[in-house]
Amino acid sequence: xxxxxxxxxxxxxxxMLYAPILIIAIFSFTEAKVLGNWTGFSTKLYTSLxxxxxxxxxxxxxxxxxxxxxxxxxxxTVLGSIAAIGIFNLRNRxxxxxxxxxxxxxxxxxxxxxxxxxxLFVSLGITQGYATVILAHVTFCTPYVVLCVMxxxxxxxxxxxxxxxxxxxxPGQALRKVLMPEIKPGMISGFILAFTLSIDDFAVTIFTxxxxxxxxxxxxxxxxxxxxxxxxxxRPLSTIIFVTVLLLLITINVRAQRAQKAKEKELK
Amino acid sequence: MNNSNFIIxxxxxxxxxxxxxxxxxVSLYVKKGEFVTILGPSGCGKTxxxxxxxxxxxxxxxxxxxxxxxxxxxxxxxRPVNTVFQRYALFPHLNVYDNIAFGLKxxxxxxxxxxxxVRKALKxxxxxxxxxxxxxxxxxxxxxxxxxxxAIINRPQVLLLDEPLAALDLKMRKDMQMELKExxxxxxxxxxxxxxxxxxxxxxxxxxxxxSEGKVQQIGTPIDIYNEPKNSFVADFIGESNILNGTMVxxxxxxxxxxxxxxxxxxxxxxxxxxxxxRPEDVYIMAKTDSGMFEGVVQSCIFKGVHxxxxxxxxxxxxxxxxDYNAFEVGQQVSMIIKPSDIHVMQKERICNTFEGSMIDSxxxxxxGKEFVCNExxxxxxxxxxxxxxxxxxxxxxxxKEDGTMVGDVRFILYKGDHYHLTIRTENGSNxxxxxxxxxxxxxxxxxxxxxxxxxxxxx
Numbered sequence: 001x002x003x004x005x006x007x008x009x010x011x012x013x014x015x016m017l018y019a020p021i022l023i024i025a026i027f028s029f030t031e032a033k034v035l036g037n038w039t040g041f042s043t044k045l046y047t048s049l050x051x052x053x054x055x056x057x058x059x060x061x062x063x064x065x066x067x068x069x070x071x072x073x074x075x076x077t078v079l080g081s082i083a084a085i086g087i088f089n090l091r092n093r094x095x096x097x098x099x100x101x102x103x104x105x106x107x108x109x110x111x112x113x114x115x116x117x118x119x120l121f122v123s124l125g126i127t128q129g130y131a132t133v134i135l136a137h138v139t140f141c142t143p144y145v146v147l148c149v150m151x152x153x154x155x156x157x158x159x160x161x162x163x164x165x166x167x168x169x170x171p172g173q174a175l176r177k178v179l180m181p182e183i184k185p186g187m188i189s190g191f192i193l194a195f196t197l198s199i200d201d202f203a204v205t206i207f208t209x210x211x212x213x214x215x216x217x218x219x220x221x222x223x224x225x226x227x228x229x230x231x232x233x234x235r236p237l238s239t240i241i242f243v244t245v246l247l248l249l250i251t252i253n254v255r256a257q258r259a260q261k262a263k264e265k266e267l268k
Numbered sequence: 269m270n271n272s273n274f275i276i277x278x279x280x281x282x283x284x285x286x287x288x289x290x291x292x293x294v295s296l297y298v299k300k301g302e303f304v305t306i307l308g309p310s311g312c313g314k315t316x317x318x319x320x321x322x323x324x325x326x327x328x329x330x331x332x333x334x335x336x337x338x339x340x341x342x343x344x345x346x347r348p349v350n351t352v353f354q355r356y357a358l359f360p361h362l363n364v365y366d367n368i369a370f371g372l373k374x375x376x377x378x379x380x381x382x383x384x385x386v387r388k389a390l391k392x393x394x395x396x397x398x399x400x401x402x403x404x405x406x407x408x409x410x411x412x413x414x415x416x417x418x419a420i421i422n423r424p425q426v427l428l429l430d431e432p433l434a435a436l437d438l439k440m441r442k443d444m445q446m447e448l449k450e451x452x453x454x455x456x457x458x459x460x461x462x463x464x465x466x467x468x469x470x471x472x473x474x475x476x477x478x479x480s481e482g483k484v485q486q487i488g489t490p491i492d493i494y495n496e497p498k499n500s501f502v503a504d505f506i507g508e509s510n511i512l513n514g515t516m517v518x519x520x521x522x523x524x525x526x527x528x529x530x531x532x533x534x535x536x537x538x539x540x541x542x543x544x545x546x547r548p549e550d551v552y553i554m555a556k557t558d559s560g561m562f563e564g565v566v567q568s569c570i571f572k573g574v575h576x577x578x579x580x581x582x583x584x585x586x587x588x589x590x591x592d593y594n595a596f597e598v599g600q601q602v603s604m605i606i607k608p609s610d611i612h613v614m615q616k617e618r619i620c621n622t623f624e625g626s627m628i629d630s631x632x633x634x635x636x637g638k639e640f641v642c643n644e645x646x647x648x649x650x651x652x653x654x655x656x657x658x659x660x661x662x663x664x665x666x667x668x669k670e671d672g673t674m675v676g677d678v679r680f681i682l683y684k685g686d687h688y689h690l691t692i693r694t695e696n697g698s699n700x701x702x703x704x705x706x707x708x709x710x711x712x713x714x715x716x717x718x719x720x721x722x723x724x725x726x727x728x
Contacts (some may be wrong), residue, residue, distance in 0.1 A: 157355055157356075157357050157360075159353040159354075159355060160357045160360075162324050162351075162353075162357070163353060163357040163358075163359070164359070165323075165324070165343070165344040165345045166322060166323075166324075166344055166349075166350055166419075167350065167370050167371035167374065168346075168374045168375060168422070169345055169370075170345055171345075181359075262404070
């Protein structure tokens, strides 16, 4: 009986967590304009989402979101990996300081990051648009990449870089042929994490996107909701984004598990 | 020196990490084709020396030549040496073949030549048919074989080995020792091998370099080092030994344990203080007879496989370790004989602590960076430089470090039959030598106190 309650509690909790997204997903398969009305099963919203039945600006917002996410995740991955290698090779005290400095932006509320970047861009007189959003996203994504790459470096046998030099590799060759393959799994996880963080960011984006009419998904939905009622096509869109992010997260976890298993095997 | 037949010439290498001196004026010359082992306890600087040779670290001072060419400032990838690391350091993302071929591929050697050479190297280390295996699936011993193959395939002038067998189990270690020795013979490459295992060093090497505290203590063949240790550190570190204080009465006559013994050493002068080293297997033990040189009572007897190891105390309080094929019962009266040629006499490095100091006022002197109270000095001014002597047995050590004038940590312990001779590293890095009957452990932190009347001051 006790066990039954424990189970029931767990499922209730999960149901509450996932209810909103489930409702959106369910109602994405009906045509009703107002959320909550079920007018029979239909995939019309999905087709109209992709057939130009929607407002043109939604499509461009989707496009912008993905371009920004890919570009900023790529830049953050490069910067974060280089930073991780640098921090890893510091002496104890400096290493601790740098790790703490790396963690602070992650704990910092997004709204603060957003406002401070906004003020920075204004005070430097930079016109806000694509570039500023990407810069802002790179700023908050990079620490996460460092966090993903660091454990790979710590697990690595510290002698292998030296072994490469010893066998005649220049420092550059040793970096490419030995260090990079070793930290690659961390870099991929870091890229995926940065990508999802960028897609779903609202607070930082709204402060750095400017007034030139550039929209990402999050800012578009926000504006749309304020205009009165959500465009029905946002229901299938949210569902698609949710599923995409879910798949990415599953990928990251499976990779982490595999790495863990490989490590255990190595130890045996 | 350019035409010399030395392949490695390390001259006056010094290295410090911050305040800590790791290598202190180390010089080492290695002949072509030699198997040289650098032997010492952990923290003695041996790995640092090897890393400097490989180019992973730089020396603060000194010069390194390989094959006559100055390589002091040459980066590691341009040095004609290859290294085998303690933890193998194989590239985990490459298979056995690609690991071994790594160096040759960088040198842009032709693919078919690489293939023949990889197969040859694999055959050499007894790993034929392992080419396509994942390196992570290999055992420790197999990984180390691959690491050795990866190094020797580049035909280096010198092969550096940093405790390559330390992570293997005893049986595997013994097998690999023999294989390494065989490989050294076949290849004709100079091997520089670093280890803390004295047995391994004795088994493998042509020449052993014993290091301690960043200094070379002795260089010699295994037989020389074992039979004629230069100082008490070497004697204690290589094999088991009894080390006792003695006095050289005259040539071929030495006094220790309260009586005189014939020996073969000479030329140390009369009544010179010396260290006497006797290997436990060189003491002949028998049931009490009149023909023994000295007597004692067996305190303990442990079976060690081939022999028994016994501790015997003499009537005047000395404790001697003896190894013999015959066991004697605890409490039994025994007699002992030592052959003159088995008594190794060594000049003492020092007979008391000597410091440079300076007078603060007539009753205070500064030594080892601290102020000590001394007896009133007449005629020596404050600020004057002085030489200070403190006898080994006049230094008091205390558990409670607040009770001492200064603090130090125990770095080296030598049992001298009836007392311990300790080396204490003080706060400012100088060494203080102490004779004591109390038992201390390595790395103990102790308070140090010296009575005013025991501080002997001399004008410089």
